[in-house]
Amino acid sequence: MSAVNINSGDELRELYRELILDHARNPRHFGKLEDATHSAEGINPLCGDKLKLYLRLDAGHRIEDAAFEGSGCAISVASASLLTDTVIGLDVPGAMSYFTAITRRMTDVESTEEVLDLDKLLALEGVREFPSRIKCATLAWHALKSALLSHTSPVTTE
Amino acid sequence: MTQLQHSESNIESIESCRDDFPALHQDIHGHSIVYLDSAASAQQPLSVINAVADYHRHDHANVHRGVHTLSHRATEAYEGARDKIQAFINAASRREIIFTSGTTESVNLVAQSYCRPRVGRGDKILITHLEHHSNIVPWQLVCEQTGAELIVVPIDASGQLDLENFDEMLADSVRFVAIAHVSNALGTINPVKDIIAKAGQLGIPVLVDGAQGIPHMDVDVADLGCDFYAFSGHKMFGPTGVGVLYGRESLLNDMPPYQGGGDMILEVSFTGTTYNDLPYKFEAGTPNISGVIGLGAAVDYLQNVGLDRIARHEQELLTYMTNQLAEIKGIKLIGTAAHKASVQSFLIDDIHPHDLGTILDHQGVAVRTGHHCAMPVMEFYRIPGTTRASLALYNNFADIDRLVTALDKARRLFA
Numbered sequence: 001m002s003a004v005n006i007n008s009g010d011e012l013r014e015l016y017r018e019l020i021l022d023h024a025r026n027p028r029h030f031g032k033l034e035d036a037t038h039s040a041e042g043i044n045p046l047c048g049d050k051l052k053l054y055l056r057l058d059a060g061h062r063i064e065d066a067a068f069e070g071s072g073c074a075i076s077v078a079s080a081s082l083l084t085d086t087v088i089g090l091d092v093p094g095a096m097s098y099f100t101a102i103t104r105r106m107t108d109v110e111s112t113e114e115v116l117d118l119d120k121l122l123a124l125e126g127v128r129e130f131p132s133r134i135k136c137a138t139l140a141w142h143a144l145k146s147a148l149l150s151h152t153s154p155v156t157t158e
Numbered sequence: 159m160t161q162l163q164h165s166e167s168n169i170e171s172i173e174s175c176r177d178d179f180p181a182l183h184q185d186i187h188g189h190s191i192v193y194l195d196s197a198a199s200a201q202q203p204l205s206v207i208n209a210v211a212d213y214h215r216h217d218h219a220n221v222h223r224g225v226h227t228l229s230h231r232a233t234e235a236y237e238g239a240r241d242k243i244q245a246f247i248n249a250a251s252r253r254e255i256i257f258t259s260g261t262t263e264s265v266n267l268v269a270q271s272y273c274r275p276r277v278g279r280g281d282k283i284l285i286t287h288l289e290h291h292s293n294i295v296p297w298q299l300v301c302e303q304t305g306a307e308l309i310v311v312p313i314d315a316s317g318q319l320d321l322e323n324f325d326e327m328l329a330d331s332v333r334f335v336a337i338a339h340v341s342n343a344l345g346t347i348n349p350v351k352d353i354i355a356k357a358g359q360l361g362i363p364v365l366v367d368g369a370q371g372i373p374h375m376d377v378d379v380a381d382l383g384c385d386f387y388a389f390s391g392h393k394m395f396g397p398t399g400v401g402v403l404y405g406r407e408s409l410l411n412d413m414p415p416y417q418g419g420g421d422m423i424l425e426v427s428f429t430g431t432t433y434n435d436l437p438y439k440f441e442a443g444t445p446n447i448s449g450v451i452g453l454g455a456a457v458d459y460l461q462n463v464g465l466d467r468i469a470r471h472e473q474e475l476l477t478y479m480t481n482q483l484a485e486i487k488g489i490k491l492i493g494t495a496a497h498k499a500s501v502q503s504f505l506i507d508d509i510h511p512h513d514l515g516t517i518l519d520h521q522g523v524a525v526r527t528g529h530h531c532a533m534p535v536m537e538f539y540r541i542p543g544t545t546r547a548s549l550a551l552y553n554n555f556a557d558i559d560r561l562v563t564a565l566d567k568a569r570r571l572f573a
């Protein structure tokens with residue numbers, strides 16, 4: 001796909017990077033986690049994105065496993081997929097620090113200070129040029145926060 | 159931009175209408191705008207923009223309550239718009255034209271003031287599967303409040319009403335019918351006249367949600383025979399925040415006010431209040447004066463262009479768009495009824511509508527994506543949403559070509 005010449009600027013290709021399209025088409029950890037200890041739903045009423053994030057925490061509050069299900073645009077699905085890849089193996093403060101870093105990175109254009117190595121998650125950065133899509137990229141992360149704080153009601157991006 | 163000057167023109171050809179709309183003369187992301195989202199909200203011609211601005215510049219004051227000159231001018235303009243709308247939809251009396259904030263408020267007014275006191279347990283309110291949320295939720299509220307039951311006329315795969323069992327449905331305790339003239343998500347034009355006639359034989363009143371009907375066709379409430387017709391200014395090239403409820407006078411007379419306040423009373427004392435006459439009984443508080451004046455200008459504009467001419471132009475465009483879209487590989491057209499307004503929903507491959515919307519926008523093409531406030535329709539097709547291109551009088555064949563080109567690029571980007 002990167003060979004396609006999209007005349008209308010590079011921002012589109014920046015948004016739909018190969019990694020994003022790959023995760024959107026083949027989301028990792030997709031499905032329901034039967035023995036989840038924590039879960040939360042994320043809803044973006046604007047576009048109808050709806051996903052449910054499952055986490056299984058061990059006795060030491062480490063995320064042993066994560067999964068998600070639902071439907072959404074390429075950005076929200078890829079973001080959720082990348083999220084699950086990222087948080088497995090982290091403890092709660094570690095996962096929360098990713099939440100903070102990602103949401104700041106997406107929404108605060110001024111932010112350059114890097115506390116964390118976001119690595120693959122930087123692929124989501126293309127949304128910064130698309131204000132209407134930032135909520136798609138952060139939806140799963142809000143669900144993560146909500147799940148870790150064990151909110152039971154669905155979070156929305158509104 | 160020079161063409162924009164002659165907004166008061168007698169429009170010679172429908173193609174020249176585009177010049178009357180300032181918003182259609184700009185670039186979006188470096189491309190001249192292609193506006194295909196008029197079903198959500200239509201652009202405004204200069205005559206409407208000017209009518210509103212002139213009012214604010216020269217004539218603004220409150221209506222119905224001052225002896226001074228500006229109040230008189232504002233009242234004349236406001237009431238003049240009512241007369242225009244009465245003539246436009248062929249209502250029997252200006253008393254039957256109630257200004258509201260839009261279709262949504264018009265429907266809620268009827269639901270609460272007409273329906274709620276008249277239905278109870280065992281009664282049914284009939285809607286259809288293709289309604290906009292604003293013609294579903296107000297009736298659900300009435301059902302919750304009264305114990306009445308909401309029943310839903312099904313649709314078929316093309317997005318047409320399935321009326322096979324309609325007569326039996328109607329005859330079984332239905333006390334009110336609320337139905338869209340045109341579906342916003344699918345474009346289907348419903349056979350409202352037949353439905354109203356059938357309901358009429360059983361003495362069941364009918365509200366038509368005309369939000370998507372009025373911009374596309376000549377609406378004659380006397381000919382339709384409906385009891386209520388609701389529509390919004392912003393979908394017919396007027397301002398937002400203003401709309402109309404047409405109501406049959408005999409029914410309106412029997413309805414209690416929807417809201418209390420100034421303007422809707424004749425006399426207020428603490429022992430009781432006498433309500434004002436129609437239509438003021440339903441217009442509590444200072445109304446959206448500039449909006450109503452803009453709406454009056456929009457009616458002038460539509461009549462100047464001619465509804466017949468608009469309908470013909472849009473049908474030509476719709477046929478072209480449908481054929482062009484059908485050629486695209488991987489496309490699925492949603493809403494293929496035989497009688498349609500110029501709206502087409504579709505899906506392409508497995509590209510999510512929201513992604514498609516962003517990619518089109520980046521090429522200057524504005525479409526609506528999502529569930530279009532018609533979640534039951536999306537549920538019916540088992541899809542989360544669609545991309546919808548909707549056409550108005552100012553669109554042309556080149557717009558459709560631009561849409562097709564933009565969709566092609568989206569497919570390649572996601573290939």
Ligand SMILES: Cc1ncc(COP(=O)(O)O)c(C=O)c1O
Nearest residue numbers: 260261262290292342369370390
């Ligand atoms: C068929 C239909 N009904 C009702 C509405 C609600 O109109 P408004 O939001 O202007 O009140 C719309 C607008 O989207 C519509 O398309």
